[in-house]
Amino acid sequence: MMQKIRTAMGARDEQYVPTGATELDVGFFTTVDSENRGKCSHKLKRGRGSERQTPVMVMAESSRSKKGKKGRPAYSCRYFKMEAMPDLTSNTVVTIAQESLDPGCRVKTDNFSSYSKLNRVIKKHIAKTIKPKDAGKELPWVPISISNAIRNFLNNFHHIDDSYLQNYLDEFTYKLNRRFLSDRLFERLLIACIAFCWIL
Numbered sequence: 016m017m018q019k020i021r022t023a024m025g026a027r028d029e030q031y032v033p034t035g036a037t038e039l040d041v042g043f044f045t046t047v048d049s050e051n052r053g054k055c056s057h058k059l060k061r062g063r064g065s066e067r068q069t070p071v072m073v074m075a076e077s078s079r080s081k082k083g084k085k086g087r088p089a090y091s092c093r094y095f096k097m098e099a100m101p102d103l104t105s106n107t108v109v110t111i112a113q114e115s116l117d118p119g120c121r122v123k124t125d126n127f128s129s130y131s132k133l134n135r136v137i138k139k140h141i142a143k144t145i146k147p148k149d150a151g152k153e154l155p156w157v158p159i160s161i162s163n164a165i166r167n168f169l170n171n172f173h174h175i176d177d178s179y180l181q182n183y184l185d186e187f188t189y190k191l192n193r194r195f196l197s198d199r200l201f202e203r204l205l206i207a208c209i210a211f212c213w214i215l
Contacts, residue, residue, distance in 0.1 A: 018179065018182055019208075020186075020204070020208060021182035021183065021185050021186045022182060022185070022211070023204075023207050023208045023211040024185045024186055024189035024204070024207065025181065025182065025185030025189070026207070026211050027189065027207040027210075027211070028096070028185065028188060028189055028192065031094060031192075032096075032115060032116055032117045033074050033075070033076035033093075033094050033095075033096060033115075033116055033117065033120060034076065034117040034119060034120060035076060035078060035117075035119075035120065035121065036076070036077055036078050036120075036121050036123070037074055037075065037076050037077065037116060037120045037121065037122050037123070038074070038075045038077045038122075038123055038124075038154045038155075038156055038157045039072065039073070039074050039075075039112070039122050039123070039124045039130070039133075039157070040072075040073055040124060040125065040154055040157040040158070040161075041070050041071065041072055041073070041100070041103065041127070041129075042070070042071050042073055042157075042158075042161035042164075042165070043068040043069070043070055043071070044068065044069050044071055044099075044164075044165060044168070044175070044180060045067050045068060045069075045165075045174075045175075046067070046068070046069045046174075046175050046176065046177035046180050047174045047175065047176055047177065048176075048177055069099055069100070069177050069180055070099075070100040070102070070103050071097050071098065071099050071100060071161075071180075071184065072097070072098045072100055072108065072111050072112075072115075073095070073096070073097050073157050073160055073161055074095065074096045074097075074098075074112075074115060074116060074122075074157075075092050075094070075095050075156040075157050075160060076092060076093045076094040076095075077091070077092050077093075077123075077155070077156050078091060078093070092156040094192055095156075095160055095188050095191050095192055096115050096188060097160075097164070097184040097185075097187065097188050098111045098115060098181070098184070099177075099180045099181045099184060103129050104129060105128070105129045105130070105131055105132045106132075107129075108129045108130060108132070108133065109132050109133065109135055109136055112133055112136050112137060113136040116136070116137055118136065118137060118138060119137075119138045120137045120138060120139075121137075121138060121139040121140075121141065122137050122139070122140050122141065123141045123143070123153070123154065124140070124141070124142050124143075124154075125142065125143065125144065125145045125153075125154070126142050126143065126144045126145075130142055160191065164184070164187050167187060168183060168187075189204075
């Protein structure tokens with residue numbers, strides 16, 4: 016039942032796309048490969064490219080805040096999207112960006128080589144070399160959402176199968192995008208489940 020609810024959440028959020036200035040980066044989530052669990056005879060790699068890590072493209076519609084608060088990002092964020100990736104190739108990045116972003120977006124990223132073709136599907140791509148200590152200033156909302164999602168998953172689930180990761184991401188972003196509507200969240204979710212076409 017929970018997986019069906021998460022599916023409806025994802026379908027509902029597919030109706031909305033980030034527009035205008037948007038942050039984009041990739042985070043890595045620990046998952047379990049259920050098909051090959053216990054069959055791996057070699058030592059698994061760590062970091063980028065690890066068999067335990069599934070890359071996730073994170074997009075956050077971000078605009079400069081008029082009322083900045085001390086200790087808070089100078090940008091306010093309206094809308095988030097998270098999409099699990101089969102690989103980190105530039106073609107995969109372009110495909111997801113084309114499906115998830117408005118063509119008129121102005122996307123800001125670091126200088127990761129897989130972002131080099133983003134100009135093909137969006138209005139403007141700003142790539143910048145970002146030092147780790149400056150990540151919170153240049154791309155404030157993407158790392159915050161990634162760390163919050165990872166912590167949320169670790170606290171609530173023993174493990175997440177890689178084939179279901181997108182469902183959990185959809186649940187997290189559905190709630191995050193309605194963070195100011197907590198008193199009406201259940202009603203909106205009920206409408207989303209009723210409106211979703213379960214028979215295709």
